[in-house]
Amino acid sequence: MDMINILTVFILAIFVGFEVITKVPPTLHTPLMSGSNAISGISIVGAIIATHVSGTLGTWLGLIAVIFATINVVGGFMVTDRMLKMFKRR
Amino acid sequence: MDMINILTVFILAIFVGFEVITKVPPTLHTPLMSGSNAISGISIVGAIIATHVSGTLGTWLGLIAVIFATINVVGGFMVTDRMLKMFKRR
Amino acid sequence: MEYINLFYVTAAVLFIFGLKRLSHPRTARSGNLIAAIGMLIAIVATLVGYAHLDFRLIIIGFIVGGLIGAIFAVKVEMTAMPQMVAIFNGFGGGASALVGMAEFYTKAAPAALQAHPSYYDLTTIVLSVFVGTLTFTGSFVAFGKLQGFITGKPVVFAGQKTLNAILALLLVGFAVGTVLVPANMMWYFLAVIILSAILGVTLVIPIGGADMPVVISLLNAYSGIAAAAAGFVLLNNGLIISGALVGASGLILTNIMCKGMNRSLTNVIFGAVGLEQEGAAGAQKQMNIKSYSTEEAAMILDAAEKVIFVPGYGLAVAQAQHAVREVADYLEGKGKTVMYAIHPVAGRMPGHMNVLLAEANVPYNQLKDLDEVNPEFEDCDVAVVLGANDVVNPAARHDKSSPIYGMPILNVDKARTVLINKRTMNPGFAGIPNELFGYDNSIMVFGDAKQTLQQLLKDLKEL
Amino acid sequence: MEYINLFYVTAAVLFIFGLKRLSHPRTARSGNLIAAIGMLIAIVATLVGYAHLDFRLIIIGFIVGGLIGAIFAVKVEMTAMPQMVAIFNGFGGGASALVGMAEFYTKAAPAALQAHPSYYDLTTIVLSVFVGTLTFTGSFVAFGKLQGFITGKPVVFAGQKTLNAILALLLVGFAVGTVLVPANMMWYFLAVIILSAILGVTLVIPIGGADMPVVISLLNAYSGIAAAAAGFVLLNNGLIISGALVGASGLILTNIMCKGMNRSLTNVIFGAVGLEQEGAAGAQKQMNIKSYSTEEAAMILDAAEKVIFVPGYGLAVAQAQHAVREVADYLEGKGKTVMYAIHPVAGRMPGHMNVLLAEANVPYNQLKDLDEVNPEFEDCDVAVVLGANDVVNPAARHDKSSPIYGMPILNVDKARTVLINKRTMNPGFAGIPNELFGYDNSIMVFGDAKQTLQQLLKDLKEL
Numbered sequence A, B: 001m002d003m004i005n006i007l008t009v010f011i012l013a014i015f016v017g018f019e020v021i022t023k024v025p026p027t028l029h030t031p032l033m034s035g036s037n038a039i040s041g042i043s044i045v046g047a048i049i050a051t052h053v054s055g056t057l058g059t060w061l062g063l064i065a066v067i068f069a070t071i072n073v074v075g076g077f078m079v080t081d082r083m084l085k086m087f088k089r090r
Numbered sequence C, D: 001m002e003y004i005n006l007f008y009v010t011a012a013v014l015f016i017f018g019l020k021r022l023s024h025p026r027t028a029r030s031g032n033l034i035a036a037i038g039m040l041i042a043i044v045a046t047l048v049g050y051a052h053l054d055f056r057l058i059i060i061g062f063i064v065g066g067l068i069g070a071i072f073a074v075k076v077e078m079t080a081m082p083q084m085v086a087i088f089n090g091f092g093g094g095a096s097a098l099v100g101m102a103e104f105y106t107k108a109a110p111a112a113l114q115a116h117p118s119y120y121d122l123t124t125i126v127l128s129v130f131v132g133t134l135t136f137t138g139s140f141v142a143f144g145k146l147q148g149f150i151t152g153k154p155v156v157f158a159g160q161k162t163l164n165a166i167l168a169l170l171l172v173g174f175a176v177g178t179v180l181v182p183a184n185m186m187w188y189f190l191a192v193i194i195l196s197a198i199l200g201v202t203l204v205i206p207i208g209g210a211d212m213p214v215v216i217s218l219l220n221a222y223s224g225i226a227a228a229a230a231g232f233v234l235l236n237n238g239l240i241i242s243g244a245l246v247g248a249s250g251l252i253l254t255n256i257m258c259k260g261m262n263r264s265l266t267n268v269i270f271g272a273v274g275l276e277q278e279g280a281a282g283a284q285k286q287m288n289i290k291s292y293s294t295e296e297a298a299m300i301l302d303a304a305e306k307v308i309f310v311p312g313y314g315l316a317v318a319q320a321q322h323a324v325r326e327v328a329d330y331l332e333g334k335g336k337t338v339m340y341a342i343h344p345v346a347g348r349m350p351g352h353m354n355v356l357l358a359e360a361n362v363p364y365n366q367l368k369d370l371d372e373v374n375p376e377f378e379d380c381d382v383a384v385v386l387g388a389n390d391v392v393n394p395a396a397r398h399d400k401s402s403p404i405y406g407m408p409i410l411n412v413d414k415a416r417t418v419l420i421n422k423r424t425m426n427p428g429f430a431g432i433p434n435e436l437f438g439y440d441n442s443i444m445v446f447g448d449a450k451q452t453l454q455q456l457l458k459d460l461k462e463l
């Protein structure tokens, strides 16, 4: 049940993603690229959980994972905001 | 976990429904109404399962449920098809 | 037995693809077929995957239900579509309610009651039974009103809202009781069923027959919610997804209709429109109207180069869809530009006019929607309004005191000449006068739409 | 601890709403903010909801990562956006891979290995590590190519495809081994990591620098898939939904770029475009071209009533976005109709020109897309092509032998006069000659876009 449930969630999310993203106009494709990239930084959740792993190797993996994911999240959202700030209507 | 999973599925399905349905043009709103109605006949699955219930009352509930759901499914898809058959391009 | 959920999800995905294909007339029919295949997969998976089913009952159910559904589907007139949807809808809601009841019976029947069923089970069961039962009775009242079994007029009486409020409160009480008080569970549950059934009736009965489409669409959403609730009961993803899809569809259509009528949903449900109509109609201003014969109308059409037909509810009532197509085809054969202007809430159902004209083989690319056609009226010689009224009422554009002010309308008055066919000077659905009929460029051609159009065709040929 | 999933789902729903708001420039910024809030919720929920986290590590990670990310985000030039996305992307993929590795370490480390981890766990872990690592190294190669650290030319050698095929086969072998052969699990897993890293390099290195945007967009999709895979490992709905959203976005953008370039994805990845360019350019036909000074160009513009600017990659290279806005504003001040024509794949990134011109404060309602602007060229006095080449090549319309045949282009040649600014007669990205330059109504104005436009503005003012 669990596995199928989780697969269902995945499939539905793909549908949602497809429908929502096709509505983004070409004007905003560059911000979309960097914005959706920032969202992929959600792996930061996994990275935080990974620091729980015991042992030196685990610790280091966790630290690097947190650094990587944080770069992705912070940089991604900030640069997207910087771009979107520039879009103005007369 | 299970309950939240199932809630997630529900929420995502609402998003999918919303996105997909808003794309249906006014021309097809009547068939959409009867077609989506036919889909709500999916409760036929529950009705079939319900015949498994033991006891006379359960049996009768199950039978009536199957009849009701079958009317909805068969009638719904057939009438939608009948309508859509009429839409023609010159 | 876990793998069975894969089939349900497959079915749900096919429903989604089916609905996606409904976004174009060219692909719509295959979309319906795909959805039907999804349903078949779900049914077969259930029959194969579950043990201890009573196949005798199931086969009887399939045959009886299938026959009834098929007969309905083949026999129904296109004009009776709203009733049809209402009744199917009622059966769907009823089925969900029955599923909930059967689950209750399994889980809470004295015999099975070793352990108290979980709060989750009870809550979802009560929910599915409540929504399903309300959908069931409500849909049948809506059906009765449209079919003329019950008066189409709003049935109102003093204290009605108070009564409904009390019923609703009682219902909530018994629902909570069912979940929390094991001792009286059975009786409370029974009370929930009965009260839901009553509430379905008392909530729909005060709504006017003409508002029924909105109600039906809302009930359609409810039947989806009921199916989803049944899915929560059975922990079945297929039911949950499909229910959510139907719920979304119903709510979106309800919203479109309300917007098109320029009213809020609350106003539709609690407004009891159709009572003050006489008053409003009485306040009509004096108008000078010109009434022509079909022969004179034929001469006007003969001189025109661009003609736009504007069908409305009256065309559906008169079953004049074939007649209008014949006139239009004849004019087109004479080298004139011809199109149909379709208002989103013309008729009594969303997309009503499209289905009606499609039945008469009008190709869908000749049907122009509001935004597309409105600029066309400016250089149009003749606009022919056939049994439409509210959707061409210019008061919506400029008269702030009009109840339909702000509603988007078809600008037929911008055409050089407007030919208007209806039987009398009576108002339309909204019950308000239409100043268009008195405009200088307006000409009335009184009579039943079908007869008038048939006569018009004869006159055109004799010119 | 189960309730924590509710927060993840909330975060995912906020991502969806954020992406929905990206469908209009007016709401886009708030959409990005909403998505960022979703991320914050997910992070806080994790920090609060999980026990035994190493907060020392986490805080160091947040500070180091946050600083690096913020500095990148503030410093980067708008023209360097593709590199920027590539590098962020690489870090995201890397993080997912590390999460998978850490999970492997917990579940399969000799110490923890009382029970063999389940096939489900191993499969999902291997998947997330493979996709994540490949994304990591691939993205850095793409970054290096665009930044000039690695040659932008396709790096090809004999047997390259065979080598890649062997690497891929080995990878599959070790992946299967990790899941099925507990004894050697550790070594096999290490081999998977190393091979994935190598494959990320060898797959991207043969692709030309100019094709990098497509690769980056594809890697973007992969980073989403890696996050989703990590979600399957941790049974975390939030990761799964977000990953799916990103995956869909990346694939859609990849597809749009390929369509805009009129090439298949396979051709981009395995085609090694950029090698035969010299040959194609050599086969150029003799053309008679007219070359004007900026002064003469200024006089043509002065006489025009309707001017359409067509920016391309060259405008971005020259950083001439402000210069073009100044010229356009000046002309508009003189009462002329001015607009910008934006081709979907002008520049090197989807939407590249929009961001560039937005930076120069050009209001987005002056930016017209292909379908909207193409009919405008017919009654346009002057089309000013600025550093664009392939996107205005008429061969795409009629020359079946051209590699870009069938690609939708901006029909600048329909304008009464076409002013074309570029530095030389060299071809653009596709490496093919452009017959437009020899057309009767074409006039070349050679020079760097920024300098030319600045000179043009001076000349206009001196007229």
Ligand SMILES: NC(=O)c1ccc[n+]([C@@H]2O[C@H](COP(=O)([O-])OP(=O)(O)OC[C@H]3O[C@@H](n4cnc5c(N)ncnc54)[C@H](OP(=O)(O)O)[C@@H]3O)[C@@H](O)[C@H]2O)c1
Pocket: C210, C211, C212, C213, C214, C257, C260, C261, C311, C312, C313, C314, C315, C317, C318, C344, C345, C346, C347, C348, C349, C350, C351, C352, C386, C387, C388, C389, C390, C391, C392, C421, C422, C423, C424, C425, C426, C427, C428, C429, C430, C447, C448, C449, C450
């Ligand atoms: N489409 C939807 O989804 C929907 C749903 C709910 C409500 N509504 C409401 O329904 C209305 C639709 O507007 P509408 O312009 O289509 O219709 P309408 O305003 O209701 O007007 C219909 C007109 O048809 C005439 N008519 C009736 N029978 C006829 C016959 N046999 N031959 C010729 N004419 C006949 C009537 O006048 P005579 O009696 O003088 O002949 C009447 O004025 C709107 O107010 C809308 O808000 C629509």
Ligand SMILES: NC(=O)c1ccc[n+]([C@@H]2O[C@H](COP(=O)([O-])OP(=O)(O)OC[C@H]3O[C@@H](n4cnc5c(N)ncnc54)[C@H](OP(=O)(O)O)[C@@H]3O)[C@@H](O)[C@H]2O)c1
Pocket: D210, D211, D212, D213, D214, D257, D260, D261, D311, D312, D313, D314, D315, D317, D318, D344, D345, D346, D347, D348, D349, D350, D351, D352, D386, D387, D388, D389, D390, D391, D392, D421, D422, D423, D424, D425, D426, D427, D428, D429, D430, D447, D448, D449, D450
């Ligand atoms: N947008 C995307 O997503 C994307 C992604 C991948 C590939 N592409 C491809 O990129 C191409 C984009 O077309 P395009 O028309 O924008 O560009 P293009 O065809 O690459 O042409 C750019 C032109 O700008 C000129 N130029 C370069 N530097 C300049 C400067 N400083 N001042 C003035 N002119 C300068 C160059 O000519 P000189 O050297 O003579 O000056 C060159 O001909 C298409 O082929 C497309 O398929 C786009």
